[in-house]
Amino acid sequence: MTDNHSILAEVDPDVAERMLSRRGAFRDAATKLGVLATAPMVVAAASTAAFGQGAKLPRKIVDVLNFALTLEYLEDEFYRTALASSGLIPSETRQTFETIGKHEAAHVELLKGALGSHAAKKPTFDFTAKGAFGDVFSNYKTFLALSQAFEDTGVRAYKGQAGNLMGSDEILTIALQIHSVEARHAAEVRLIRGQPAWIVSNSRGDMPAATQPIYDGEADFTQGGADIKDLGGLPVDALSGAFDEPLSKGKVLAIAKMFIKA
Amino acid sequence: MNPSRLPAIPDKAGGDLTAGRRGFLKWSSAALVGALAFGGKLPGLSLDQAFAQSPGGAAMAKAVDLGEGDVGILNYAYALEQLEAAFYSQVIKTPYANMASADRDILTGIRDHEIAHREFFKAALKKNAIPGLDVDFSKVDFNDRSSVLTTAMTFEDLGVAAYNGAGQMLEKGEYLLLAGKIVSVEARHAAAIGYLMRTGTGASNATTGSGSNNASVVNEKGLDQALMPSDVLSKAGPFVKTPITADDIG
Numbered sequence: 001m002t003d004n005h006s007i008l009a010e011v012d013p014d015v016a017e018r019m020l021s022r023r024g025a026f027r028d029a030a031t032k033l034g035v036l037a038t039a040p041m042v043v044a045a046a047s048t049a050a051f052g053q054g055a056k057l058p059r060k061i062v063d064v065l066n067f068a069l070t071l072e073y074l075e076d077e078f079y080r081t082a083l084a085s086s087g088l089i090p091s092e093t094r095q096t097f098e099t100i101g102k103h104e105a106a107h108v109e110l111l112k113g114a115l116g117s118h119a120a121k122k123p124t125f126d127f128t129a130k131g132a133f134g135d136v137f138s139n140y141k142t143f144l145a146l147s148q149a150f151e152d153t154g155v156r157a158y159k160g161q162a163g164n165l166m167g168s169d170e171i172l173t174i175a176l177q178i179h180s181v182e183a184r185h186a187a188e189v190r191l192i193r194g195q196p197a198w199i200v201s202n203s204r205g206d207m208p209a210a211t212q213p214i215y216d217g218e219a220d221f222t223q224g225g226a227d228i229k230d231l232g233g234l235p236v237d238a239l240s241g242a243f244d245e246p247l248s249k250g251k252v253l254a255i256a257k258m259f260i261k262a
Numbered sequence: 263m264n265p266s267r268l269p270a271i272p273d274k275a276g277g278d279l280t281a282g283r284r285g286f287l288k289w290s291s292a293a294l295v296g297a298l299a300f301g302g303k304l305p306g307l308s309l310d311q312a313f314a315q316s317p318g319g320a321a322m323a324k325a326v327d328l329g330e331g332d333v334g335i336l337n338y339a340y341a342l343e344q345l346e347a348a349f350y351s352q353v354i355k356t357p358y359a360n361m362a363s364a365d366r367d368i369l370t371g372i373r374d375h376e377i378a379h380r381e382f383f384k385a386a387l388k389k390n391a392i393p394g395l396d397v398d399f400s401k402v403d404f405n406d407r408s409s410v411l412t413t414a415m416t417f418e419d420l421g422v423a424a425y426n427g428a429g430q431m432l433e434k435g436e437y438l439l440l441a442g443k444i445v446s447v448e449a450r451h452a453a454a455i456g457y458l459m460r461t462g463t464g465a466s467n468a469t470t471g472s473g474s475n476n477a478s479v480v481n482e483k484g485l486d487q488a489l490m491p492s493d494v495l496s497k498a499g500p501f502v503k504t505p506i507t508a509d510d511i512g
Binding site: 102103104105106107109110155158159162163166169170172173174176177178179180181182183184185186187188191196197198223224225226228231232234235238239241242243244245246 | 368371374375376377378379380381382385386422425426427429430435436437438439440442443444445446447448449450451452453454456457480482483484485486487488
């Protein structure tokens with residue numbers, strides 16, 4: 001990535017300092033890091049501080065984080081298993097899936113750390129979904145399809161929970177930071193599969209019929225209470241694709257449960 | 263714009279002003295949104311102008327007031343979407359040589375999404391919407407694929423970081439959800455641009471890239487960036503031409 005440096009470039013300490021006065025957590029983090037801390041560093045440190053307080057988390061937050069943790073457990077084990085299945089992932093995309101796998105493992109650790117003793121236990125997974133995807137770890141195409149399914153689901157799942165994290169600023173920000181990473185993964189896998197990077201209407205494309213619930217409700221033309229069908233004279237697929245839609249916890253769990261042993 | 267709508271520069275800004283010109287230069291010409299980070303009602307762009315033109319302060323005709331609270335954040339997003347939409351519109355209008363269909367499909371799709379975002383914010387903000395911004399793409403070589411894609415990646419990563427950082431500032435859950443609906447699309451764009459960069463000059467072969475940079479701005483904790491408006495604006499600044507630039511003081 002060519003712009004890593006410019007994105008992470010240091011800001012004027014004066015600016016960072018003034019920025020920090022806004023939130024206590026940021027202020028505390030700034031104190032620890034010193035006045036030369038860059039703004040991105042400070043945000044990261046504040047996030048870390050907020051994520052070491054599992055015992056103090058309200059029940060509502062614990063529920064959201066455990067919901068997220070369940071999905072991250074699923075993704076983490078999925079990629080772990082796939083990467084350990086010899087001959088499954090070709091060399092050309094191996095690095096991509098190693099990176100994705102590392103992210104999912106990091107998400108598990110982050111959420112477990114945040115939840116502390118409240119962390120849900122890892123379920124026992126069945127990635128074949130009782131045989132429906134029996135060759136998931138021997139057929140690259142099946143693996144890719146499930147990868148897309150999990151990533152697109154993850155994006156909708158986090159989006160659907162953002163509102164429940166309002167008021168817990170640092171945790172909300174962390175959740176948003178995971179949410180967009182899942183979206184990056186989803187797009188990457190979709191492109192590898194020869195699909196558009198984004199969801200078109202509510203179409204599952206070439207995905208198996210069992211994955212349709214992941215895409216139901218994605219063709220939403222009411223945004224912010226307004227009908228956007230005529231917006232900018234754009235094609236409806238562009239309007240639909242411009243907005244990813246949330247999915248309720250119940251619907252996400254119904255999808256996830258296909259892959260969780262009772 | 264009616265000058266009477268422009269709020270007075272608060273004391274806090276006065277303090278900033280006395281910090282000297284160096285600080286101002288760091289804010290760049292796109293400082294309009296930076297004021298948001300401090301929760302004040304600083305009139306954004308007019309900061310530069312106020313600096314240049316106070317004590318007289320008569321000619322503030324084109325100063326932009328983002329507004330406060332959620333309106334200010336939505337205008338912040340609107341500003342970024344304006345920038346992105348203008349960029350991709352130019353990319354498609356003057357395509358680089360031998361633009362492959364894979365490139366064109368993705369870049370056209372992104373253009374349409376960014377226009378949708380821009381028009382959505384404009385419609386949603388109604389009379390509170392900031393005016394159309396003048397952009398400056400003079401540093402982008404639209405004939406060069408690498409220049410275009412590198413700039414695109416900058417904008418997409420910046421957009422993701424901006425929405426991620428602004429989420430906690432929003433007061434209304436409805437707006438947070440909207441930001442969430444948009445930010446994941448921006449993240450998909452970022453991944454798509456990265457994909458194009460790795461797959462050579464538009465080859466449809468997905469396997470030619472060896473990089474793992476599907477998300478190279480993602481840190482070791484698996485987290486995307488979350489940046490405050492002031493930081494985002496310092497990155498966006500070189501691409502935004504404000505009505506009153508900082509040239510006079512730079």
